[in-house]
Amino acid sequence: MKRIIYIVLGVLLIGAITVILIKNKKSITEKEQVIDRSEIPVTVKVYHVDSVKINTEFRLPATLAAYEEAIISATTSGTIKYLDFDLGTRVTNGQTIGQIDVDQKQLELKSLELTIEKLERDYKRNETLLKGDAISENEVIESKYDLDLKKIEAEKLREQIADATISAPITGVIVEKSKVKGEYLTAGEELGKVVDYQRLKAKIYVPESKVFKLNKGMKVLFTSTVYPTSEFSGTITYISPKADANYNYPVEISMNNDQGKKLKAGMYIQVLLNRDKHVKSMLIPKTALIEGVQTPHVFVVQNSKAVDTKITLGEEYGENVEVISGLKSGDEVVTTGQINLINGSNIKIINE
CATH class of the missing domain: 1.20.5 (Single alpha-helices involved in coiled-coils or other helix-helix interfaces)
Incomplete structure (x- = not known):
């Protein structure tokens, strides 16, 4: 039991x-x-797209440099007889500013010239003797050879004497002096440097999106931290046809250093481009971009739904970015809440 x-x-x-x-x-x-929430509206904020007037001016940093600088040297070797310049001396292109001692070469040249005179007399006499069959033709040829050889030696000496003159390669100011009177100088050895400060230049690196707005010969303005209340003018003299590794194009600007205030090489400047130019364009906040500027697309509101839309971007202006295509005035783009959206999601706008 x-x-x-x-x-x-x-x-x-x-x-x-x-x-x-x-x-x-x-x-x-x-x-x-799983609960089906596809019909539940996602709360978002939107931005109303419209064409606005924007200032296309932009600034780029640069450092002033001397327009031209050159090394002072001699084309022949020898002892320096004199140098007629010091640091700060102003010189002009071609001006004689020094001399290599060529006294010995000048004596050698005088000796050669006397020898040439004798050889010329000997050659003429031998030609006369040849006509009378008093000497052989070979003797005449040898006398002509000796004469020509000495003439070549004399010409080389004249060139060396002429090359002993030291001249300024450009117009400017002496900024370096590395030799003094009495020192021995080899051909091509540096003995100073001259810099042209009457003209200056600066190099800027322009993004590929902006470089096509520039032209060679275009006038630009720039400011200096040394003269914060003044503006200076320059001219675009070169635009590189090739970008660097960062997709920026080197652009060179030159200016005359005669604009009331003395600018100096090494000064930091800000170059102003597209001054006072305004255009109408569509801007949207960068927060509207779903995946950033690399693959730009946004959610556009259509009939209370979020529609994934690809767009083409232009310039960036602070927290906004220019839209070249893909949107039109009057469109509404989602600026917050995109993380909860997919293409076709129902939305509820809470801008107010």
């Missing part, structure tokens, strides 16, 4: 456990069931 009671109790216990497990499984299944 007791055995039967135990069996009945066991069956009842197993049944109770089974009922509990079934209820728990049903509860877990209900919790794990």
Whole structure:
């Protein structure tokens, strides 16, 4: 009898456990069931697209440099006889500013000139003797050879004497002097440097999106931190046809250093381009871009739904970016809440 009671109790216990497990499984299944939220509107903020007038002026940093600088050297070797310049001396192109000692070469030249005179007399005499068959033709040829050889030696000496004059290679100011009178100088050795400060230049690096707005010969303005209330003018003299590794194009600007205030090489400047030029364009906040400027696309509001739209970007203006194509005036683009959106999501605008 007791055995039967135990069996009945066991069956009842197993049944109770089974009922509990079934209820728990049903509860877990209900919790794990995916709720369809596709029709629930996502709360967003939007920006109303419109054409606005924007200032296309932009500034780029640069450092002033001398327009031209050159090394002072001699084209012949020798002892320096004199140097007629010091640091700060103004010189003009071609001006004689020094001399290599060529006294010995001048004596050699005089000796050669006397020798040439004698050889010329000997040659003329030999030609006369040849006509009378008093000497052979070979003797005449040898006398002519000796004469020509000495003439060549004399010409080389004259060139060396002329090359001994040290001249300024450009017009400017002496900024370096490395030799003094009495020192020995080899041909081509540097003995100073002259810099042209009457003209200056600066190099700027213009982004590829802006370089096509520039032209050779275009006038530009620039400011200097040394003269913060003054503006100076320059001219674009060169635009590189090739960009650097950062997709910027080197552009060179030159200017005359006669604009009332003395500018100096090494000064930091800001170059102003597209001064006072305004155009109408569409701008949107950068926060509207779903994946940034590399693959630009935005959510446009259409019939209370978010439509993924590709766009083409232009210039960046602070926290805004120019839209060249893909949008039109009157469009509304989502600026917050994109993380919860997919193409076609229902939206609810809460700009107010």
